[in-house]
Amino acid sequence: MDNDSNDGASGIGDLHQLDASNQHKAKLATVLNDNGALLSREKLVTAREDTAHMRENAAGLREEAAQLREGTATSREQEIRAAETIQSASDDQMIKLQQANAHLVVATIEAHKLAEQIEATKVQLDHLAHHDVLTGLPNRTLLQDRLSQAIEAACRQGRQLAVMYMDLDQFKHINDSLGHAVGDKLLQSVAQRLMDCARHSDTISRQGGDEFMALLPYIENAQGAALCARKMLAALALPHRIDQHELHISVSIGISIYPDDGRNAETQIKNADTAMYHAKESGRNNYKFFKQDMNDRAVQRxxxxxxxxxxxxxxxxxxxxxxxxxxxxxxxxxxxxxxxxxxxxxxxxxxxxxxxxxxxxxxxxxxxxxxxxxxxxxxxxxxxxxxxxxxxxxxxxxxxxxxxxxxxxxxxxxxxxxxxxxxxxxxxxxxxxxxxxxxxxxxxxxxxxxxxxxxxxxxxxxxxxxxxxxxxxxxxxxxxxxxxxxxxxxxxxxxxxxxxxxxxxxxxxxxxxxxxxxxxxxxxxxxxxxxxxxxxxxxxxxxxxxxxxxxxxxxxxxxx
Amino acid sequence: METNHLQRHNIIKNRIAMNPDEDVDSALKLWEQMATEIISIVGESGFNSLYSRSIFLTQSTFPWVGARSKSQITEQRFAELKMDFEEQTPAQAREANCLLLITFTDILASLIGEQLTTTILNSAWGNNASGKTSKEFKNE
Structure with a gap:
């Protein structure tokens, strides 16, 4: 508003002023322009700086991104390695388990075998303890056991039983002349023939050497035992073919009858043995029943x-x-x-x-x-x-x-x-x-x-x-x-x-x-x-x- | 236990009955399939030990089984068994194979139990022959 009141008087001045003003303005404008340019330059510089910062930041970010990518890759690698490690460990474990299983199976099977062998050995030992190795017949121990049981049963049932003591005649000659191998085979042959003469309920045993015994737990009377003795004598009378030899062997048999000739196993065996010696003295190859007066002769013998x-x-x-x-x-x-x-x-x-x-x-x-x-x-x-x-x-x-x-x-x-x-x-x-x-x-x-x-x-x-x-x-x-x-x-x-x-x-x-x-x-x-x-x-x-x-x-x- | 035991035997009998042509190769395939499963668990030596024991026990009934040699190599072992079977009548071979398998799995079952043994057999042979049996196991 002030500028309007001074219009006439101040026209030239005004022009001057205007001019000055214009100049000023121009100067100002120049200054302004210069300032603007400066400012622009400054801004430009600033912008450039900003850009540079941003670039730096971007570069930093890229580095971070690159680092992150590297980290991820590393972590993936680590994961893969870890997975591989786990897999490897698992495979090792499996192999170890398989080996352990294999060892357990083998050890258990071996233990089974061992237990079976022990059982078989026990059975064998038990058999050996009660049987004669050469002939497979029951031995003295088993016969005595069976005789004791048979005597108890006979006592309860009021029955008779017979014990036969058998000794091969002149067996020593064969053993001495033809050797023990032939003698052993002859004993096996004799054992088989005696078995063939016995019933299922009878026991034929080898006492040792050339001596055998028979337990006949079920006989009607003494004649039953005599019949069996005659069968045995007849069975042994046939020649034995051993290797290239044809061998003849006879047997002398002594018989004792329960309860007449003894009340216990020991007496029965002793009296059958005595009767057997009597059979030998009577010419061999026969049988004799025990009689009390034989004991006196046995003592003398x-x-x-x-x-x-x-x-x-x-x-x-x-x-x-x-x-x-x-x-x-x-x-x-x-x-x-x-x-x-x-x-x-x-x-x-x-x-x-x-x-x-x-x-x-x-x-x-x-x-x-x-x-x-x-x-x-x-x-x-x-x-x-x-x-x-x-x-x-x-x-x-x-x-x-x-x-x-x-x-x-x-x-x-x-x-x-x-x-x-x-x-x-x-x-x-x-x-x-x-x-x-x-x-x-x-x-x-x-x-x-x-x-x-x-x-x-x-x-x-x-x-x-x-x-x-x-x-x-x-x-x-x-x-x-x-x-x-x-x-x-x-x-x-x-x-x-x-x-x-x-x-x-x-x-x-x-x-x-x-x-x-x-x-x-x-x-x-x-x-x-x-x-x-x-x-x-x-x-x-x-x-x-x-x-x-x-x-x-x-x-x-x-x-x- | 007794029931499981019989069921396993039935699985074996059924699998053998599925081979009506008396084909020795099929019979041996049962062994090969079972061997693969069992060897993966107990290893070669474990399988060999079980197999040798089964042969030994089966020989009391069929002396000709495994009589020719005692090869420890799986391939030869079954080749020998095949030759053994081929020298017999199909009925004898089938009977012997059945007994051998039953004996083998009896021993295995005595070591690892019936259920696991049956699972192994099912894995080896598939469930066709033992589908019913498996259900029965599951109901136990």
Missing amino acids: QSIEVSLRRALERQEFVLHYQPKINLKSSAIIGVEALIRWQHPEQGLLLPEQFISIAEDCGLILPIGRWVLREACFHARSWQQAGLPPIIVAANISALEFRNKDFLNNILEVLEETGLEPRYLELELTESILMQDAGSTDSMLHALADLGIKLAIDDFGTGYSSLSYLRKFPINTLKIDQSFVNNMCSNPDDAAIVSAVINMGKSLKLCVIAEGIESSEQAAFLLVQHCDEGQGNYFGSPMEAGALATLLQVSVTLIPN
């Missing part, structure tokens, strides 16, 4: 066995000699050595009273060696004394003949005593010769090659194979005295004696008859062309000194 063991050391045996006579010339051509036992309490005992016991307990071997040595020694002494040389004969048991040292023993004795082999004769029974003919043949030839004479003793009482008789290097057949005893009264015995003499002649063997008791017998034999004789008719067995005297007086024996 036991006493003899104990004394026998000392008899050799105490020099209680003596040899007696029975002459052998040439029936035509009556000349003494030899003697048979016969053992006697000068028992300190029972006096002079004959061989029948102790030889079977000596065989059973094995003493027959040292006794046999003693007989052989003593006989050869005497024969040599008689020769050295200038007496006419005669043949001395010794009996040989199967056990001796089958003993592996038999031939060596004979050689030693002949060497020790200086007796020529041709003055020694060995008497062997048919049963010895026919058992295992193969080994017999070679032994006989070995003896014959030495010059030793061989005779078959008790001929006619055993079983001889005529082909072996022809093959064996036998010198003499000795007719058993059982035929000679009755030949003058019994035509059958006479026929046998005659047949044996004729057969002997045909085979070019010397024939001698033993047990000649009378002139009638001697005459009969002479008519039959028997070569030699032996018996009390010509001379009883006598001591060595008496025989030496007899030989000194005359070599011919004139019957009294």
